[in-house]
Amino acid sequence: MTAEIIVVTSGKGGVGKTTTSASLATGLAIAGKKVAVIDFDVGLRNLDLIMGCERRVVYDFVNVVHGEATLKQALIKDKRHENLYVLAASQTRDKDALTQEGVEKVLDGMSEDGFDYVVCDSPAGIEKGAHLAMYFADHAVVVVNPEVSSVRDSDRILGLLASKTRRAERGDGAIKQHLLLTRYNPARVANGDMLSVKDVEEILGIDVVGVIPESEQVLAASNSGVPVILDAESPAGQAYSDTVARILGEERPLRFTDVAKKGFFQRVFGG
Amino acid sequence: MGILDFLKRKPEPTATVAKERLRIIVAQERSTRGAPDYLPMMRNELLEVIKKYVHVDIEAININVERDSGHEVLELSVALPDGKPAATPAT
Ligand SMILES: Nc1ncnc2c1ncn2[C@@H]1O[C@H](COP(=O)(O)OP(=O)(O)OP(=O)(O)O)[C@@H](O)[C@H]1O
Ligand SMILES: [Mg+2]
Numbered sequence: 001m002t003a004e005i006i007v008v009t010s011g012k013g014g015v016g017k018t019t020t021s022a023s024l025a026t027g028l029a030i031a032g033k034k035v036a037v038i039d040f041d042v043g044l045r046n047l048d049l050i051m052g053c054e055r056r057v058v059y060d061f062v063n064v065v066h067g068e069a070t071l072k073q074a075l076i077k078d079k080r081h082e083n084l085y086v087l088a089a090s091q092t093r094d095k096d097a098l099t100q101e102g103v104e105k106v107l108d109g110m111s112e113d114g115f116d117y118v119v120c121d122s123p124a125g126i127e128k129g130a131h132l133a134m135y136f137a138d139h140a141v142v143v144v145n146p147e148v149s150s151v152r153d154s155d156r157i158l159g160l161l162a163s164k165t166r167r168a169e170r171g172d173g174a175i176k177q178h179l180l181l182t183r184y185n186p187a188r189v190a191n192g193d194m195l196s197v198k199d200v201e202e203i204l205g206i207d208v209v210g211v212i213p214e215s216e217q218v219l220a221a222s223n224s225g226v227p228v229i230l231d232a233e234s235p236a237g238q239a240y241s242d243t244v245a246r247i248l249g250e251e252r253p254l255r256f257t258d259v260a261k262k263g264f265f266q267r268v269f270g271g
Numbered sequence: 272m273g274i275l276d277f278l279k280r281k282p283e284p285t286a287t288v289a290k291e292r293l294r295i296i297v298a299q300e301r302s303t304r305g306a307p308d309y310l311p312m313m314r315n316e317l318l319e320v321i322k323k324y325v326h327v328d329i330e331a332i333n334i335n336v337e338r339d340s341g342h343e344v345l346e347l348s349v350a351l352p353d354g355k356p357a358a359t360p361a362t
């Protein structure tokens with residue numbers, strides 16, 4: 001059995017890849033899948049903090065690639081879900097620490113270990129790290145913000161996914177592309193100063209798999225090292241749950257894309 | 272806010288401006304994707320040549336690479352400024 005490889009990528013930095021990787025991996029684990037999430041951001045380890053396992057990192061991705069540790073030794077088991085594992089990025093400054101053969105070996109090892117999904121948290125940019133994160137992917141979640149430079153960069157990334165990946169090179173079927181619009185603010189869209197879901201879909205020519213609203217709880221979640229999908233009360237958490245369900249093939253309507261209608265008491269008393 | 276502000280026409284929402292700009296640049300970048308690396312340089316040099324004859328901005332020059340059945344066609348279009356006849360070549 002081979003694991004499905006999902007890359008979370010964007011081109012532009014700081015748009016929500018790591019936030020998304022953590023919630024996607026956790027959501028897949030909640031759905032009963034055996035999941036590993038790998039931080040490809042060599043030199044800038046961050047996924048461990050968002051997953052809340054930063055103090056349990058002993059070995060990292062580069063150690064496994066270089067044969068200094070086994071996959072079993074380096075995979076950090078999640079505290080909350082026993083079928084979820086994290087592979088931390090190396091803090092080395094050597095950007096060439098990862099090689100295509102090395103990454104392939106690790107991913108093959110995960111298939112052998114019976115993982116259903118491997119989520120690859122890509123670094124920003126279109127350099128080597130981003131290339132390696134996407135190269136072996138079967139699915140891509142392209143994270144985009146409703147903002148001009150992010151939209152343009154995501155189009156670049158969609159082009160690279162269609163040409164510079166193993167699937168593209170071998171011609172064995174295109175990567176399944178999922179566009180995820182995050183940090184969405186319906187009130188600003190209503191005011192005409194933010195691109196709408198429809199605008200972004202039209203410009204890029206693909207439909208969104210989900211829309212994650214700009215939400216205060218995302219910062220609270222990262223502060224506490226708990227992926228926001230586990231905050232079932234928060235709009236962002238619920239939107240991530242919907243997104244994971246859609247990636248798994250379920251149909252769910254979009255939520256949190258319109259300005260919240262105020263209830264009677266709010267309208268009368270304000271707030 | 273004064274009464275005059277009410278009478279003034281509402282400016283175009285910035286999201287609409289953003290969408291239009293993105294539509295154009297994304298289409299342009301897609302059409303030259305995978306095209307030879309010399310294309311941007313060639314575009315600049317062509318602009319220099321064209322400028323000797325007509326006053327156009329770089330935005331008026333569009334380069335497309337079309338691929339069909341085995342061969343590639345380099346398509347160049349220049350939107351000439353309207354109304355003005357072409358200038359006599361500079362010597
Ligand atoms: N839906 C959201 N609402 C509010 N804040 C968000 C949301 N998504 C992400 N953020 C915030 O945006 C910042 C960047 O997020 P994140 O680290 O996930 O981005 P990234 O794409 O992984 O960045 P990098 O390119 O540096 O790896 C963080 O501070 C995060 O808390
Ligand atoms: Mg990140």
